[in-house]
Amino acid sequence: MPVPRHGSFWRKLAAFAGPGWLVAVGYMDPGNWATDLAGGSQYGYSLLWVIAFSNIMAMLLQGLAAKLGIVTGRDLAQACHDHYSRPVRLTLWLLAELAIIACDLAEVIGTGIALELLFGIPLTIGVWLTALNVIVATILEQRGFRRLEALVGGLMVVVAASLTVELLLSGPDLAGIGGGLVPTGAILSDPGMLYIATGIIGATVMPHNLYLHSAVVQTRRFATSHRGKREAVRFAxxxxxxxxxLAMLVNGAILILAASVFHAQGRQVSDITEAYKLLSPMLGVGFASALFGIALLASGQNSTLTGALAGQVIMEGFTNLRIPIWARRLVSRGLAIIPAAIVASLYGSAGTGKLLILSQVLLSLQLPFAIVPLIRITGDPKWMGEFANGRIVQVTAWVIAVLIIGLCLKLLWG
Structure with missing residues (x-):
């Protein structure tokens, strides 16, 4: 897509706008819904700071991913292929594929639940119907990347508008929101809170999005001069x-909604289906549950589109293997559908709700294997030249990495 060499700031920003929104979709997928609902209903506003902190971390890491793609012309998967030995890159590839499956699992479950709630389609059948998204994603991509970005942006507006109405109806406690933005050490002493907090981080800073962002920024045709790259990095x-x-506001809105409606009345909501059924009677507004379901369905469809793109980037970047896009996506979706369908048939919505949160915790555990290579490569002057991370950025990025690794280790070993 061409980028104007001359023109106003806003024209250039409009030309660059898109990749960031594709990535942001992964930060408000059904996995986020599950963790935010659980956090808000169980702990009130206390974990709001985790959402804010996670998004700030994500902004820095996604910025590094975008810079890598613009400066080197290589996405993160390709850079790992070039930078590491065969055993290391094979390990990183397999872990990245596991992250894609975990992400796909959340999208499959979320879409299946939304179809059941809105249209009465049995959960197991709804899960299998998500295979059709593979066809939709492929057709849209063939019709042009800008159209895909426009569809994603439109669905994001639906999600944001629906949740805004829900939030206004719930009448949240502003003082509670302010207190929830203050970090607390309680997550280190409360295993349940730590589990939810780790899930929130995994649902927010998603490893596959780092691979995706470094690839989709290359869809812009900017000047390859030093000045052109610097401008491209700034706009990206x-x-x-x-x-x-926007993703941070959406996630915050879900947690605040759960805190103000469920936690305030002593209800610990364990899954999305329960939240859907309780919203209308507890808010006293008939359309509240329907709005919630529409936003969930839009979120699931959006995440499906971008998750498919990320899977393709990861496979081709790490292995140089070229297979039909639809085949790659169908394999990834099948690996997610099978466990989701089994759990749905055996345990229903309660079981899939727990599986949804587990998928986000698994994403957190995969995260270090994406961010450590990203920080190392973008901080290496041999790769990045003058664009290598400065001292402050590099130190901050490593602090984020250490914090995430520490939380994962604390979760694993108590």
């Missing part, structure tokens, strides 16, 4: 920050 980061800010 701004695009990402704007998009992730």
């Amino acid at each position: 980061i701004l695009d990402g920050v704007m998009a992730l800010s």
